[in-house]
Every structure is written in C-alpha cells, then in structure tokens.
Amino acid sequence: MSSRVAYLGPAGTFTEQAVRQWDVGRAHEAWPAPTVPAAIAALREGDAEAAVVPFENSVEGSVPATLQALLEDARVRICEEILVEVQFDLLSRGSTTLGQVDVVATHPHAAAQTRDWLAQHLPRAELVQESSTARAAQAVAEGRYDAAIASPEAGAAYGLTPLARRIADRDGALTRFVLLRRDAPVPPSTGADRTTLVALIWQNRPGALLELLEQFAVRGIDLTRLESRPTGEGLGEYCFWIDADAHLSEARMSEALLGLRRTCRDVRFLGSYPRADGRVPAVPVHADEQAYREAREWLESL
Numbered sequence: 430m431s432s433r434v435a436y437l438g439p440a441g442t443f444t445e446q447a448v449r450q451w452d453v454g455r456a457h458e459a460w461p462a463p464t465v466p467a468a469i470a471a472l473r474e475g476d477a478e479a480a481v482v483p484f485e486n487s488v489e490g491s492v493p494a495t496l497q498a499l500l501e502d503a504r505v506r507i508c509e510e511i512l513v514e515v516q517f518d519l520l521s522r523g524s525t526t527l528g529q530v531d532v533v534a535t536h537p538h539a540a541a542q543t544r545d546w547l548a549q550h551l552p553r554a555e556l557v558q559e560s561s562t563a564r565a566a567q568a569v570a571e572g573r574y575d576a577a578i579a580s581p582e583a584g585a586a587y588g589l590t591p592l593a594r595r596i597a598d599r600d601g602a603l604t605r606f607v608l609l610r611r612d613a614p615v616p617p618s619t620g621a622d623r624t625t626l627v628a629l630i631w632q633n634r635p636g637a638l639l640e641l642l643e644q645f646a647v648r649g650i651d652l653t654r655l656e657s658r659p660t661g662e663g664l665g666e667y668c669f670w671i672d673a674d675a676h677l678s679e680a681r682m683s684e685a686l687l688g689l690r691r692t693c694r695d696v697r698f699l700g701s702y703p704r705a706d707g708r709v710p711a712v713p714v715h716a717d718e719q720a721y722r723e724a725r726e727w728l729e730s731l
C-alpha cells in the first residue's frame with residue numbers, strides 16, 4: 430500500500446490547503462489527482478493510503494462529484510473532516526487588464542460563489558469550467574484563458590497577478606473537506622461526532638420519507654444535512670444523504686440505524702467521525718446513554 434495521500438489537485442487547490450492543515454499531510458506524501466473521482470480511485474486501487482476531497486460548501490452545498498464517487502466502493506469510509514475558509518481572487522497574467530478579459534475559467538463551485546461579482550464586473554465574459562480552481566489558474570499561466578477564479582495561493586503558485594481580490598459574493602464561506610480511508614475502523618467517539626449515511630427508501634410508498642426521519646426524531650438525533658440525489662436508476666428514483674449529529678457507538682445512533690435497516694430498501698454507512706467545529710449536540714434526557722441503559726435493564730428484568 431502506497432503511503433501517499435491523494436487530493437484534488439494540482440498544487441494550489443483549496444483541497445491542498447486542507448491536506449496541509451491535517452496531520453495526514455505531514456505523515457504522507459501528497460499526490461495531486463486530476464479529479465475527485467481519480468483521487469478516490471487511487472484510494473480504491475491501493476495507490477494511495479488516504480484521499481482528501483471537498484464534500485460541502487456553506488454557500489453552494491455538496492460537491493456532486495464527491496457524492497457520486499463515494500458510492501462506488503462500500504469499503505471507502507470518511508474518517509475525519511476539516512473546514513477551510515474559501516476566498517477567491519480574479520487572477521491573470523501580468524499585463525492583462527479587466528477590460529481584456531473575455532474568457533474566465535474556474536471550478537463550478539467557485540463560479541457559483543462569485544456569480545454576482547462576475548455579473549457586475551465581467552457581464553460579457555465566457556465562463557469555462559475546469560476540474561479545480563488551481564487547474565484553471567495553471568491553464569491561465571499556460572495562456573489558455575484570460576483569467577481564473579482561484580485562491581491567492583494558486584495565484585502565487587502559477588505566477589499570476591490578482592486583477593481583483595476577494596471577489597466572493599459572501600464573506601466567510603467555508604468548505605468542508607473529508608479524509609477518506611479504505612477498510613478503516615470507525616474512530617472512537619469524541620462526544621462531538623457526525624455520522625454520514627445514504628438511505629434508499631422504498632419508492633412510491635406514502636410516508637416512506639417521514640418514516641426515515643422518525644428514526645432520528647424519536648431518538649433525539651439532530652440532522653445537519655438531508656439531501657435527495659438521483660440513484661441513476663430512473664426518473665423519480667432518489668436516495669437520501671444524511672449527516673446526523675451522533676456516533677455509531679451511541680445507543681440512540683445504533684438503534685436509529687437498526688430502524689433504518691428494517692424500514693429502508695438499503696442503507697450505506699459512510700462513517701462516524703469527529704465534527705471539525707467540535708460542537709457538542711444537546712441530547713434530550715430520554716435519548717442519552719443512561720436512558721437507553723435503564724430501558725434495556727427494565728426489559729431484561731421482565
């Protein structure tokens with residue numbers, strides 16, 4: 430097994446910033462993958478020991494390429510998460526002026542986060558999608574586009590000049606990155622954990638989604654993300670991506686999982702791991718460990 434950590438490259442992406450902020454970035458050689466699926470494929474095929482990929486952005490939501498690739502191998506698990514503040518510059522080669530920018534390249538998530546700025550300052554520019562912000566910056570350095578929307582770090586990495594700084598429509602946007610491993614044990618509970626699941630409900634059954642949500646509601650588990658995504662099997666066929674504020678080792682979570690397993694067509698467990706912001710959930714007294722222990726003892730005494 431290679432001791433590399435694969436990440437969405439090239440050098441200068443926000444994903445690389447996440448790798449650097451993590452211990453894994455110090456322990457392993459970082460390998461820039463050309464796309465998110467390529468980073469996850471390297472993990473799957475044993476060419477990397479870990480992979481770091483973008484998962485969710487506070488403005489633009491989840492990263493579809495990551496969700497799609499995660500479903501391809503049941504042995505890939507999320508082991509950690511990290512938050513990185515994202516900020517964008519408009520970068521160009523030395524002498525270019527704003528009036529000379531006809532083609533701008535960037536990642537779709539970055540385009541969405543700078544939409545208003547672009548509409549106001551470059552309303553006629555053509556927008557080209559690249560696999561990452563740093564790839565767009567690299568392509569500008571190669572002379573393929575007039576400008577790129579990327580981080581100041583990418584500008585420095587590819588010798589570009591900022592035509593405009595801090596062009597994000599919303600300040601303080603955060604992207605959540607996840608560290609993936611294959612066949613990894615679930616890390617122990619910290620008291621501030623998250624569990625990521627994908628549930629496939631029985632379609633065309635009235636109340637199936639409500640039944641799914643009840644598994645969490647009655648056990649006092651807060652959901653921080655619920656998203657329906659097409660399964661690809663046909664129109665109207667959806668699965669639900671869930672982030673729940675509890676750890677697999679907690680009774681309320683394991684009971685909720687049993688409930689899901691009984692009532693859903695399929696359930697995929699993607700990991701229980703510490704929340705990057707360390708926020709400890711408020712657990713109602715009827716759902717804490719003591720309440721479950723006492724209920725079990727009562728049942729056994731009957």
Ligand SMILES: O=C(O)C(=O)C[C@]1(C(=O)O)C=C[C@@H](O)C=C1
Nearest residue numbers: 442443444483536538561562604
């Ligand atoms: O292109 C990059 O630099 C990335 O790391 C990817 C990514 C994303 O997928 O959302 C990460 C953070 C920003 O929101 C824009 C792009």
